[in-house]
Amino acid sequence: MSKIKFVKLHGNGNDFVLVDEFSGTIIPEDRKPEFVRAVCHRRFGVGADGALFVQRSEKADVRFRYFNSDGSEAEMCGNGIRCFTRYLVDEGYANDIVKVETLAGVLELEVSNGEKFLVKVNMGRVRKRAEDVPVNTEKEFFWGERIGSMEVYAVNSGVPHAVIFVDEIDHMDIIPPARKIRYHELFPHGINVNFVSVAGENELRIRTYERGVEDETLSCGTGSVASAFVAKELGYVSDPVRVITKGGELIIEFDGDIAYMSGSANRVFDGELNLKELRFV
Numbered sequence: 001m002s003k004i005k006f007v008k009l010h011g012n013g014n015d016f017v018l019v020d021e022f023s024g025t026i027i028p029e030d031r032k033p034e035f036v037r038a039v040c041h042r043r044f045g046v047g048a049d050g051a052l053f054v055q056r057s058e059k060a061d062v063r064f065r066y067f068n069s070d071g072s073e074a075e076m077c078g079n080g081i082r083c084f085t086r087y088l089v090d091e092g093y094a095n096d097i098v099k100v101e102t103l104a105g106v107l108e109l110e111v112s113n114g115e116k117f118l119v120k121v122n123m124g125r126v127r128k129r130a131e132d133v134p135v136n137t138e139k140e141f142f143w144g145e146r147i148g149s150m151e152v153y154a155v156n157s158g159v160p161h162a163v164i165f166v167d168e169i170d171h172m173d174i175i176p177p178a179r180k181i182r183y184h185e186l187f188p189h190g191i192n193v194n195f196v197s198v199a200g201e202n203e204l205r206i207r208t209y210e211r212g213v214e215d216e217t218l219s220c221g222t223g224s225v226a227s228a229f230v231a232k233e234l235g236y237v238s239d240p241v242r243v244i245t246k247g248g249e250l251i252i253e254f255d256g257d258i259a260y261m262s263g264s265a266n267r268v269f270d271g272e273l274n275l276k277e278l279r280f281v
């Protein structure tokens, strides 16, 4: 097969290439990492933070697979699953409620396809126990622990996230401190890193460095959920939490530890890949 159809989507600027494998595998499993690296390359490929695959599921309506641009597969992707749902609805695979199998469990999504396409995702329970993040520590929680000069809160909102509260967020060079945490030996699976400033009783501003993209992204859904959870637990904000990022806004609501993330998904263009022209590295 020398040509592959793809769709380019983004959720608040966190962008993805989607390949529909519902009718059968197009990219062999052992070739997916190198395919993703090639197609996500900002110069030699389409360019994206990650890739989404639509696959058949035995447990739910459909199966969601997410790979970061470095080819690593992650359990979940909040912005990605909203984009995935936009595709399903556009193609007539789904209507208003969708159950999606992910590596982080089966999630239920609710679509409101009015003037603007919006998806509300039941993200499941945010997990606070250190062993669930995971963190290499004897402590039950990694909650406000110091790493260098930073006070770090680690939770799992589908994938591992570190949350650090700061006063000033716009002019900060987040890459050096983020990498110090992202690669720290405390986190055996690595971790995504969020710098958060409280902007109001129901408002946070967040910048996220993403594991597997190894750079700042314009928005991170699971990072927004993780940050809103920690801020609410610490009493910094009340539910619902409006999360503002460089790429747009999300609304995070809670029912106990269960988080709901609401936001948009934009289908920017459809295309066709010439496999022979891609640089597989």
Ligand SMILES: N[C@H](CCC[C@H](N)C(=O)O)C(=O)O
Binding pocket: 014, 068, 073, 074, 075, 076, 077, 078, 079, 080, 159, 160, 192, 210, 211, 212, 213, 217, 219, 220, 221, 222, 223
């Ligand atoms: N951008 C994603 C997070 C992807 C997680 C991935 N970076 C990892 O954990 O390896 C989101 O919207 O939730």
